[in-house]
Amino acid sequence: MRVTRTFRTMSSLLLLAALAVPALSGVPTEQVKETTEKILEVVKDPALKGDDKAGERKRLIRVAADERFDWQEMARRSLGRHWRSLTDEEKEDFVALFSELIGHSYLAKIQGYTGEGVRYEDEKVDDKYGVVETTIVTSKGVDIPVLYRLKNKGAEGGALWLVYDVSIEGVSLVNNYRTQFKAILSKSSHDELVEKLKAKLPKDEECKTDDESSASADSQ
Amino acid sequence: MKKFDVGLTVGLFMVVGIVCLAFLSIKLGRMEVLGSSGYNVRAVFTETGGLRSGASVVIAGVEIGRVKAITLEDYEAHVLLNINGGVEIQEDSIASIKTRGLIGEKFVDISPGGAEEIVQPGGRIRDTQPAVDLESLISKFVFGDT
Numbered sequence: 001m002r003v004t005r006t007f008r009t010m011s012s013l014l015l016l017a018a019l020a021v022p023a024l025s026g027v028p029t030e031q032v033k034e035t036t037e038k039i040l041e042v043v044k045d046p047a048l049k050g051d052d053k054a055g056e057r058k059r060l061i062r063v064a065a066d067e068r069f070d071w072q073e074m075a076r077r078s079l080g081r082h083w084r085s086l087t088d089e090e091k092e093d094f095v096a097l098f099s100e101l102i103g104h105s106y107l108a109k110i111q112g113y114t115g116e117g118v119r120y121e122d123e124k125v126d127d128k129y130g131v132v133e134t135t136i137v138t139s140k141g142v143d144i145p146v147l148y149r150l151k152n153k154g155a156e157g158g159a160l161w162l163v164y165d166v167s168i169e170g171v172s173l174v175n176n177y178r179t180q181f182k183a184i185l186s187k188s189s190h191d192e193l194v195e196k197l198k199a200k201l202p203k204d205e206e207c208k209t210d211d212e213s214s215a216s217a218d219s220q
Numbered sequence: 221m222k223k224f225d226v227g228l229t230v231g232l233f234m235v236v237g238i239v240c241l242a243f244l245s246i247k248l249g250r251m252e253v254l255g256s257s258g259y260n261v262r263a264v265f266t267e268t269g270g271l272r273s274g275a276s277v278v279i280a281g282v283e284i285g286r287v288k289a290i291t292l293e294d295y296e297a298h299v300l301l302n303i304n305g306g307v308e309i310q311e312d313s314i315a316s317i318k319t320r321g322l323i324g325e326k327f328v329d330i331s332p333g334g335a336e337e338i339v340q341p342g343g344r345i346r347d348t349q350p351a352v353d354l355e356s357l358i359s360k361f362v363f364g365d366t
Contacts, residue, residue: 076334077312083334129346142360149347169357170267170350175314178331 028130035068070162259341269351316349
């Protein structure tokens, strides 16, 4: 038992070392890595496994994601021209709803990840904009290219790179939602769009964004 | 007198015929002889999927420009788009390469954003989506399933 344990630790250390060596990466990559690793830690943590820990896992992942993802920027870009017609309160509410929606949509996928790791392939920086190309290596051996678009929102001289778009297999998340929202908004009002999106969230999450619906049955 | 008239008429017809031919070939060949109106913007794609020079640039299905040139720089495709004057492209617009039908010709679709800033002539559309490589997607689907 002991032998396999040390072997495992050694091989994961070697793997980490191997990953660390070619990384002459810049700040955007470092920051993306930080967040990705935090999230993966939560997913892989044996102490957090099991259905009873689902809420805790979700909370921790959300905290890590909030550090790196600029939900406001993503929500704004997804609404496109429509964003400008919203009141400040509507904007705030929409950003909160949007981040809940994204979190909910991808949470299951993230938690199902039992893969080998993430490769940080390339980084391109142009003034305040950066692109980090990564590849997620799954246990089936299939490589999934994931591209992060970031904007440096740090103060003068500082570096706080926040993600404003994620492209998986070349398909942009923002573009995807933008197309769908545009189609919905061409036929219905903003409030109807909000209702449609709220309907996609499980009941217990709706409580946070809507005062009326009480905490009904636990869906998780 | 008569001979002179006939000669002149024939000559005139010849000239008119050549001018028409030239006009037709320029129009059909989509050449820009008189200089193009509009302005140029760049977009960088990792995969153009066979996009050709002269392909349409489209917003909401309406052609608002054409692809002027495609060059390879640093192993990426730098596409120069000529956009009609009067059409504004927001800073957070997303340029994607789409296909007419499923296996038709490629064109550039621009999805307008909501930013206040507009891409200036000579500027760049930062957010791009490469052409979908159906074959590699199918192979991933097949491979991933085993």
